[in-house]
Amino acid sequence: MEAQLTRVLPRLSQFRRHFHRNPELSGEEYSTTEYLSKQLTAARIPHRVAAGKRGVITEIVEPADPGAPAVAMRADIDALPIQEENDVPYRSKKPGVMHACGHDVHSAILLGTTLALYRARPSPVAWKSIFQPCEESGRGACEMVREGALEGVDAIIALHVDPNLPVGKVAITPGPRTAFCQDFAIEIIGQGGHGARPHTTVDPIATAANLITLLYQAIPRQTDARQPVVITVGAMKAGHTSNVIPETALLQGTIRTLNAAVATHARDTVERLCASVAQAFNARISTLFDRLLPGMANDPQIATLSADVAGRLLGPENVLRNEPPSMGAEDFADYLQAIPGCMIGLGAKADDRKITPLHTATFDIDETALLIGTRLLTALVFEWPKSPDNRETDN
Numbered sequence: 001m002e003a004q005l006t007r008v009l010p011r012l013s014q015f016r017r018h019f020h021r022n023p024e025l026s027g028e029e030y031s032t033t034e035y036l037s038k039q040l041t042a043a044r045i046p047h048r049v050a051a052g053k054r055g056v057i058t059e060i061v062e063p064a065d066p067g068a069p070a071v072a073m074r075a076d077i078d079a080l081p082i083q084e085e086n087d088v089p090y091r092s093k094k095p096g097v098m099h100a101c102g103h104d105v106h107s108a109i110l111l112g113t114t115l116a117l118y119r120a121r122p123s124p125v126a127w128k129s130i131f132q133p134c135e136e137s138g139r140g141a142c143e144m145v146r147e148g149a150l151e152g153v154d155a156i157i158a159l160h161v162d163p164n165l166p167v168g169k170v171a172i173t174p175g176p177r178t179a180f181c182q183d184f185a186i187e188i189i190g191q192g193g194h195g196a197r198p199h200t201t202v203d204p205i206a207t208a209a210n211l212i213t214l215l216y217q218a219i220p221r222q223t224d225a226r227q228p229v230v231i232t233v234g235a236m237k238a239g240h241t242s243n244v245i246p247e248t249a250l251l252q253g254t255i256r257t258l259n260a261a262v263a264t265h266a267r268d269t270v271e272r273l274c275a276s277v278a279q280a281f282n283a284r285i286s287t288l289f290d291r292l293l294p295g296m297a298n299d300p301q302i303a304t305l306s307a308d309v310a311g312r313l314l315g316p317e318n319v320l321r322n323e324p325p326s327m328g329a330e331d332f333a334d335y336l337q338a339i340p341g342c343m344i345g346l347g348a349k350a351d352d353r354k355i356t357p358l359h360t361a362t363f364d365i366d367e368t369a370l371l372i373g374t375r376l377l378t379a380l381v382f383e384w385p386k387s388p389d390n391r392e393t394d395n
């Protein structure tokens with residue numbers, strides 16, 4: 001294994017910089033897919049291009065022991081609509097599109113891992129790699145599940161870079177890690193008119209302003225204080241000029257919770273408040289909710305196993321085990337609805353450089369994280385216990 005890693009490690013930065021220079025938005029991951037497929041073909045690794053040429057799934061590589069479980073590794077490959085502000089040689093060549101969530105890093109690590117593991121086969125467990133599109137839109141994971149990515153797979157692991165965690169450290173915590181996420185759109189239909197005579201109109205902007213204030217007050221106030229809930233209206237669109245009351249207003253927002261029951265309660269509350277405000281302001285209000293993306297919970301057994309492997313590789317002091325969950329969302333959750341798995345937070349913060357958060361125009365990583373991520377994934381496949389994970393899945 002070490003010999004194969006030595007061959008692949010120098011190429012990781014080249015892979016990552018290729019992805020970084022050529023980012024593609026969710027739903028448009030065609031050339032990233034082509035690049036991945038070309039690299040796998042060159043190494044004669046059996047794979048198929050999936051999801052309408054926007055993703056790649058490698059065939060299961062058989063283990064030394066035919067009874068051993070099969071582990072999938074997943075990388076997300078899409079980028080974000082952000083104009084990069086980093087002045088680096090590998091800066092994005094595409095105006096307004098940037099790998100600002102580290103998916104270039106995840107893709108490079110999984111590509112390197114796939115090349116090294118394939119050359120070092122057979123390994124103690126069966127394995128496959130999933131290069132998934134559309135993580136940022138929350139739709140890619142269920143698309144890959146529908147495409148059969150999990151067929152014959154017993155467990156799944158993934159990495160996500162963490163710009164708050166120094167490079168050399170990882171965070172592996174059992175249980176809930178990300179929030180249930182429900183995006184919504186609210187349309188307020190009023191009646192337009194002259195700004196000087198609001199009494200002759202039904203003002204959708206005044207209605208929206210009251211509705212937002214009420215949502216922000218009522219949702220936390222009507223939820224058990226021991227249960228986290230966040231509601232954010234991130235977009236409000238209405239009107240064109242100073243003295244005209246428009247016909248309609250559109251609000252778009254998101255609800256985050258750590259529990260399905262709280263998510264349902266928050267959604268019901270939004271609907272009830274919309275109905276009351278509509279009546280109070282004599283407007284019509286319609287609500288549209290996206291699919292509820294489930295929260296992601298790491299399987300305790302796989303988290304422990306991963307933490308042990310990471311501890312041997314990096315030193316136990318570099319494995320954080322009890323990080324609080326994030327109110328962010330992650331569609332890796334959709335795989336974990338079907339099989340147990342674990343997402344590992346990969347430290348990517350450089351000592352000597354200021355790195356800004358995920359989804360910002362100056363996000364970047366210390367590329368040492370590429371080596372650590374690849375070593376960690378290959379070690380997980382080689383040190384996965386022979387059988388305990390063949391148990392019945394219970395989630």
Ligand SMILES: [Zn+2]
Nearest residue numbers: 101136358359
């Ligand atoms: Zn992201």
Ligand SMILES: [Zn+2]
Nearest residue numbers: 101102103160
């Ligand atoms: Zn991400």
